[in-house]
Amino acid sequence: MNKNIDKCKSIVEKDKEIYAQAGKLPYFPLAVKKGQGAIIEDADGNQYIDMLASAAMLNTGHCHPKIVEAITNQAKDFVHYIYPYVYHEPLVELAKQIIDITPGNFEKRIIFGLTGSDANDGMIKFARAYTGRSKIISFIGSYHGSTYGAISLSALNLNMRRKIGPLLPEIHHIHYPDCYRCRFEKKECNCNLECINELENAFKYYLAPEEVAAILIEPIAGDAGFIVPPKKYMDKLYSICKENGILFVVDEVQQGFGRTGEWFGIDNFNIEPDMVVLGKSIASGMPMSAIVARKEIMESLDAPAHTFTGTANPISCKAAIATLQVIREEKLIERSKTLGEYMKSRFREMQKKYEIIGDVRGVGMTIGVDLVKDRTTKERDANAAAKICYSAWENGVLVTFVSSNVLRIQPPLVINKEQIDISLDIIEEAIKSYLNNEISDEVLEISKGW
Ligand SMILES: Cc1ncc(COP(=O)(O)O)c(C=O)c1O
Incomplete structure (x- = not known):
């Protein structure tokens, strides 16, 4: 990783010393400083496209005027x-x-x-x-x-x-x-x-x-x-x-x-x-x-x-x-429907290329990408989810997982098509890196999630 996250890391260290960890489900060391629309900036000034919307709490995006x-x-x-x-x-x-x-x-x-x-x-x-x-x-x-x-x-x-x-x-x-x-x-x-x-x-x-x-x-x-x-x-x-x-x-x-x-x-x-x-x-x-x-x-x-x-x-x-x-x-309901369908179709294209994607499902801008070790047994690939999310974060996309192996795609409804395309390209690159064994096991110590 070539970006600087020193400030974020120091905030994470301070948190560990004072905050009861029963209330934490970390995916990556992200300390949020600012947000605008579908973009988040961390304490070190790095920017990310937000595919999580604060766990579906920010349908209107960050800091809508x-x-x-x-x-x-x-x-x-x-x-x-x-x-x-x-x-x-x-x-x-x-x-x-x-x-x-x-x-x-x-x-x-x-x-x-x-x-x-x-x-x-x-x-x-x-x-x-x-x-x-x-x-x-x-x-x-x-x-x-x-x-x-x-x-x-x-x-x-x-x-x-x-x-x-x-x-x-x-x-x-x-x-x-x-x-x-x-x-x-x-x-x-x-x-x-x-x-x-x-x-x-x-x-x-x-x-x-x-x-x-x-x-x-x-x-x-x-x-x-x-x-x-x-x-x-x-x-x-x-x-x-x-x-x-x-x-x-x-x-x-x-x-x-x-x-x-x-x-x-x-x-x-x-x-x-x-x-x-x-x-x-x-x-x-x-x-x-x-x-x-x-x-x-x-x-x-x-x-x-x-x-x-x-x-x-x-x-x-x-x-x-x-x-x-x-x-x-801003017709966010219609937007959720059309851009949600677009995201699903792009993930389904990926599904044709990568065996690891067992299922792509969802409605509107609630989409799950189910990662499996084997398409027949449907065994959940939890390590893949953790590593892919971590790698996507390193490259500027906030995406997490639930149920151990399902990528959670729930961006703010104000996200635009260009941001979606960039995010999905980065997620696809992360999938490739995972399949090429390029993501270290150390990530699994950090990315715990649900
Ligand atoms: C379906 C559902 N119900 C209830 C809750 C609990 O909401 P809160 O965390 O605001 O207490 C959540 C939170 O993730 C949820 O997803």
């Missing part, structure tokens, strides 16, 4: 006042707009929080209170956050769950419908949704459906490896929920706000969920989360069942209002 303006203007008026005690206009204006764009042609209510994790905790509370039932079903491989409730819902990494038990009781996990690694070795042509039997069997033998409050699903699995469920699975799951009085809840924290070429991931399926969990890109990087649900569900809890001092921060509210405006004005 309209969002920066909204933030600075509001900061001059007032920075915060405990919302549970008072009211303010930025919140009511934002709340109405979010209710209007979330799916569901019924009367809704919204409540805010600070991070996707607390919204998922709130979801459990509302679901249990409304239904009077205790059990919640979520999916293996999912990540729903790091608070106790959200960890209990998650099932992707034992380190999250070790040593901290007991977790929240009555949360059960089933497999996400994964057509690439179908557990029944079916193809689209002979699939009879064998995977839904797991839920039906659970209901028959050990999980009384009338005790299940909610099923929580990501409409496109994120950290499980960007898996797109078949539409017929989603339809069936939805009808099972309806037949059994179970709430159908979607976690849109990662896929919301235009990321999948629709306002929300679930809009790709024409399903009206009972409850929607929001976060990340809602306020373009300012801390904010929300739960939107049918009015009667949200009226099932009494105050102060879900309050936070820092909730509904007016700066975050103004940032969120500006975010919605930018998404509309």
